[in-house]
Amino acid sequence: MSLPEEVLAKHRSVADDVVGEEVYGHLIGGEWVESDGGETRTTHDSTTGEALAEVQQGTRSDVDRAVAAAREAFEGRWGEKSPQQRADLLHEIADVVEEEKTSIARLDSLEVGKPNKHSLLVDNTIVVDQLRHFASLARTADSGRCPPAGEDKHIYTRREPYGVVGCISAWNFPAMFVAWKLGPALAAGNSVVYKPSSRAALSTLELGRIFDRVLPDGTVNVVTGAGGVVGDALTAHEDVAKVSLTGSTGAGQAAMRNAANRVAPVSLELGGNNPNIVFPDADLDDAVEGALVAMLFNQGQQCTAGSRLFVHEDVRDEFCERLYARLDELEVGDPLSPLTDVGPLVDHDHADEVRGYVETARQEGASVLYEGEIPDELRDAPFVPPTLLGDVDDDDTVAVEEVFGPVAALFAFESRAEVLARANDTEFGLAAAVWTTDLDRAHEVAADLEAGTVWVNTYNDLFEPAPYGGYKQSGLGRELAAEALDDYSRTKSVKMNHGDVPNLG
Incomplete structure (x- = not known):
């Protein structure tokens, strides 16, 4: 890759500061250990393509070791903790994460390309907030209720x-997902074996180090490796009593099949192709800002991306004029720069996939309404410019499948009934947005x-602890709030009888 020396030097300097190991082990039972298979995988800087570190390529036996360690912790020192003790420990972890969140954020900027x-x-504000939220809920994690009962019962x-x-x-929010899953899992009293994405494992491993520093050995274990090996072994393991997965619909279906053999419960947060609807009475400046967040946050590499933008025909032209002006103001550039709004995609393979969706859209008759610029000095990095497509039919590929990049399709609509039918005409059901000043309509x-x-x-507002999860093929279960617990x-x-024992007559 041919990038300016100043870009390469900056990235190497940051990597030297925040990458903790040349070779990371699995975290199993409080120890950092090599894989039984003896193989590692190189993880790369998404912008420069240079190597960051080696991570283990896990095997089924590695998963067996991790599950055994988690089981021992659950039946031992961790399982003996009271709700109050669990809460205190989660708060302690949140304190440490808050101190180290700058380094964790830089790891994700290096490995995934996040601004x-x-x-x-x-991301890391949500990590800390989630840990504190579930620390608070942990105090009542095993309290139940007392249903009405008859006399003497x-x-x-x-x-x-x-x-x-x-x-x-998944790889798109590596640090954030750790808190989304470990917060409620630990608050409820479980022990965990965690598998991060092969594409982005470093922030998870460093967070694992923090959790392990505070919690009893084996409470949190991290095994890195391929989904078809480590993921399958974990979801099929007879001693794993519950599975939680964030990923593609295909990965979710595979996890369900594996867990079904032992009827283990599964929580899934999967894909989306989400409608973002602008009614004619909306505050257009606010709606434009929301469209930018929906389309470009994390370079569109988010399951909640508002990739189907429905704008009422009465305001379409004015909305587009304001949207194009704001797109022109955005800074596309190095994710380590504090000025950057849009960074590179996770790697060249994924960038090629996203470009393929744009090319397919063109072949199916779409027009390109807007296409941003990539800085000349970064053209060898995996950038895809912000792209808005027009003349897209509801059954075209980009309107049906999840693009997972900085690409959105613009649709005009005339009536509420029409736009609702079109918005709901999808196999997904993760998120949606409405822009209107009419409270009844909202x-x-x-x-x-x-x-x-x-x-x-608003869009992508995940700071308040409201339940989050999908309908249809976007998943099962809820995260972020008490429902996750x-x-x-x-x-x-438990039913106690203080009177006569029932008999058969």
Whole structure:
């Protein structure tokens, strides 16, 4: 890759500061260990392509070791912790993460290409917030309720952990997903075996170091490697009592099949092709800002991306004029620069996939309404410029499949009934957004949209702890809020009789 020496030097300097090991081991039972297979994989700087570190290529036996360590912790020192003790430890972890979040954010900027201001101010802020949120919920994690009972009887319920939870995450928000999964899993009292994406493991491994520093050995274990090996071994393991996965629909289906053999519960956060709807009474400046976030946050590499932009025909021209002006103002550049709004994609393979979607759209009759510029000095990095497509039909490829890049398709609509039918005409149902100043319309449209999250006059707002998850092929279960704690625990009913024993007559 031919990049300016000043870019290469900056990235090498940051990598020297934040990459903790030349060769990372698996974290198993409180120890950093090599894979049984003896193989490693090189992880790369997404911008420069240069090597960052080596990570283990896990095997099934590595997963067996990690599950055994997690089981021992659950049955031992970790399982003995009270809800208050679990809460205190999660707060302690959050304190350490807060101290080290700048380094963690830079790891994600290096390995995934996230603009550093996003990885620091958004992703790692959410990491700390989630850990503190579930630390607070942990205090009542196993408290139940007392249903009404007849005379001489007492009934109560208990919320109990599953035991060993297997967690698998995607590459697009590596640090954030750790808190999304470990926060509720640990608050509920489970131990965990965690598999990060092969494309982005470094921030997970460094966060694993922090968790392990605070928690009993084996409470959190991290095994790196291929999804077809480590992921399959984890989701199929007979001692993994619960599975949580963030990834593609195909990965979710594979996890469900593996878990079905032992009827283990599965939580899934999968893909999306989400509608972002602008009504004619919307504040257009706000709606334009929302469209930018929907389309370009994390370079569009997000399951919640608002990649189908529906704008009422009465305001379409004015909206586009304002949108193009704002797109021109955005800084496309080095993710380590504090000025960058849009960075590179995770790697060249993925960039080629996204460009392929744009080319397919052209072949199917789409026009390019807007295409941004890539700085000349970064043209050898895996950038795809912000791209807005027009003349797209509802059944075209980009309107049906998840592009996962800085690309959106613009659609005009005439009526509420029309746009609702078109917005819901998808196999996905993760998120949607509505822009309107009419409160009644906002409530009615939100009720009719088939999505797990509907934002009104905002987009990608995940800071408040509201439940997050999908409908249809976008997943099962909920994250980010108290409902997530329910997903990581199970209910036991206890019925006590203080009177006569029932008999057959």
